Amino acid sequence: MSMPFAGPGAPAVGDGRRDANAAAVLRAVLDHGPLARSRIARLSGLSSAAVSRQYLGLARLGLVRERPELTVAGAVGRPQVPVDIDTDGPLVGGLHLGVPLATHCLLDLRGRVVARGQTRYAGLSAEAAVRAAAGPLPAFLAERAQGRRVLGFGAVIGGWVDPEEGSVVRHHQLRMDRLPLRAALERALGLPVRVDNHARAIAQSEILFGRPAARRSLVHLFVGNVVDAAVGIAGVVHRGPRSAAGDVAHLPVADGGESGGDGEDGARCGCGRAGCLEALAGDAALCERAVREGIIPEPSVMLLVDAAATGDRRADRLLRRRARLVGRAAALLTDVLNPEVIVVTETSSMLNAEYLAVMGAELAERSHVCDDPGRLVGPHAGPAVLPVAGGTPALAALYRSPLRAASGGASDSDGC
Ligand SMILES: [Zn+2]
Known part of the structure; x- marks a missing residue:
């Protein structure tokens, strides 16, 4: 497990301990707010005096605020004004670099989309694509934040991403090879930028803002043009050595019909084997086959879902x-990790719950440890999943180390 700040064994003293206490208060408010200070004390294990001090520090940074209109009168003792995350306060920016296009956004502190936009960059080189995606960002942030402070910026992409190094180690479809994404974006934006793999960022957003069970353990499977996965245990998303965890593109999922007469071409993978998950179930394979069979005029999963919705049985x-193949991959991962939740980000299941049900049924049928189709769910953010993923590395840094992240990375020195 990798944790950028205060690694295991590091003594929490001075600024580190103050930030850890601030984080405990902020997380209690995120999970249970609006809530009274006395309850924050119980949840965080801090004294009421410490909670009040931390509250003041967090409020001064604009992260939390009182909600006097929610005060319950008539309780024993002095009524307590509930406190909550300030969702009208500062924002974070985010960027998801997808295969045909990039999505940028502003998120509030509960990870909800305040504004979003898109840039198409198909056909550009890796460096030119990043420049194209970064181009509109300064004006977007300035205009759409409407005077609210932008605390930081997150950027996520599929493939192998090393958050410590700030680089995209490898992304086949966008032909990226050790691309210094963080440095390029920090130059363009003048803001601290955090980068991560998009499947890990979505897993992190589930841990912060999704179902409580996701915090105990989850597997997240991203099936788009890129196919990758992420694992979170006890609230920590695993990266492993060189942050390489999550490459499930070559998970073997074919059996019988899938790699045989049922589309030999689609089954052949760039790695030389047959029956790999991405080669069978990725957007490129799916759309190529749909175009070849004359179901849709151009490669687009949205068009394919539309065709199925208007009665094209071949599209359906x-x-x-594809949903069965994804369910199979989910079953393999579930047997290894037995997560409480399996989150699948995939376009058709987001637009039509029937495809999500097919995935769940296949999971329950194939897994040796899970017979509950309902364990497989879509992302909590629904169709906003990509912009939410973009901003999540910045929000994760904020919830991990709020004083440091919200004061622009410098240590907080005014004794709160
Ligand atoms: Zn392969």
Whole structure:
């Protein structure tokens, strides 16, 4: 497990301890707010005096605020004014670099989209694509933040991303090879930028803002043009050596019909084997086959879902087949990790719950440890999943180390 700040064994003293206490208060408010200070003390294990001190420090940074209109009168003792995350206060920016296009956004401190936009960059080189995606960002942030402070910026992308180094180690579809993404964006924005793999960022957003069970353990499977995964245990998303965890593109999921007569071409993977998950179930394979069979005029999963919704049985058959393959991959990962939740980010299941049900049924049928189709769910953010993922590395840094992140990375020195 990798934790950028205060690694295991590091003594929490001075600024580190103050930030850890501030984080405990902020997390209690995130999870249970609006709530009274006395309850924050119980949840965080801090004294009421410490909670009040931390509250003042966090309020001064604009992260929390009182909600006097929610005060319950008539309770024994002095009524307590509940406190909550200030969702009208500072924001974070985010960028998701997808394969045909990039999505940028502003998120509030509960990870909700305040504004969003898109940039198309198909056909550009890796460096030119990053420049194209970064181009509109300064004006977008200045105009759409409407005077609210932007605390930081997150950028996420599929493939192998090393957050410590700030680089995209490898992304086949966008032809990126050791691309220094963080440095490029920090130059363009003049803001601290944190980068991560998009599947890990979505897992992190589930831990922060999604179902409580996701905090105990989750597997997240991203199935788009890129296919990758992330694992979170006890609230920590695993990265492993060189942050390489999550490459499930070559998970073997074919059996019988899938790699045989049922589309030999689609089954052949760039790695030389047959039956890999990405080669069978990725957007490129799915759309290529749909175009070849004359179901849709151009490669687009949205068009394929539309075709199925308007009664094209061939489109529906391709999408159900993909859903079964995804369910199979989910079953393999579930047998290894037995997570409480399996989150799948995939376009057709987001637009039509029937495909999510097919995935869940396949999981329950294939897994040796899980017979509950309901353990497989879509992302909590629904269709906003990509912009939310973009801003999540910045929000995760804020909730991990609020005083440091909200005061621009410098240590907080005014004795709160
Ligand atoms: Zn392969």
